[in-house]
Amino acid sequence: MEDTGKHTPYGQPTSAVPVGVLAGDPLLRAGVVSALRGRPGIRLVEGDQREASVLVAVTSDIRSLPYLVGESERQARLVLVADPPQPGDLWTAIESGLVVFVPREEASPHRLRRAISDACQGHGHLPPEQLGQMLQDLARLHCDVLVPHDLTPTGLSNREATVLRLLADGRDTAEIATEMAYSERTVKNILHKLTSRLGLRNRTHAVSYALRHGLI
Structure with a gap:
């Protein structure tokens, strides 16, 4: 089929991105699924999450993220919805595939769809305070460990x-x-x-x- 070059309003190709939703709380997961279901450019993965290109994970404890995501799904790009992380938590998320961090209070349906679009295209996004903390951690790692x-x-x-x-x-x-x-x-x-x-x-x-x- 000829590629028409058409894209969704969020900048994604018209082919739907397979998206998995993970949450320790079934009610939280149901809320995110409801916000994303039927949206243009998104195909929810209901079964094997290894089919997902993007994972949306909702958690109140970032330290539990490796268990929530699991080893087999870590090739997917991760959108994390959580409260602001404590020092060190951000690295746990990065090891699990973090691309976009969405503060819980900002997790509207529109914001989630934008985050999925950004993650799909490899456009990372962290709030300024988290980015600043990560840069400080990198500088400390360089001075204290690498050098x-x-x-x-x-x-x-x-x-x-x-x-x-x-x-x-x-x-x-x-x-x-x-x-x-x-x-x-x-x-x-x-x-x-x-x-x-x-x-x-x-x-x-x-x-x-x-x-x-x-x-x-």
Whole structure:
């Protein structure tokens, strides 16, 4: 069928987005389902939540979110409806797939549909106070954890990232050793530990992996 390019008023393609609704309280879930049922661009997933592209989770305890979402649904983008999170709770939500946070008092049908549209398109949204807290946490993580252990935000050590960048530039082991003032054996050990940790076949695979995941 020819794509007409038509979109809903919320910016979504006319094909409906499969949306799952999760809540520990059946009444809360029923309220959200009622607000979304029959809305353009949304197809509610009633059975296996793994079919959902976007999950709307309503909870009074963000720490319980991993149990509510479950392991199998964490590939979906998460819209979280909750009270303002306590310090550290936001990271629990992010680990569960958080893309959009909707304060409970703002969770009108219109706001929920906008949040689903944003999540579907990968447009993250956090209230300013939560975003500020997350940036502070990231700065603290960088200073207190990453720097003392010679790690970068990518999960690579600084020297692993340097070796991969030089490999991507076409340098061989001897040239990398000279550039970094290491022995060739040290360079080989760095590569061996890196490929073993990430389950990569060889240095070419390591460079490809790093480029594909934006690590270098």
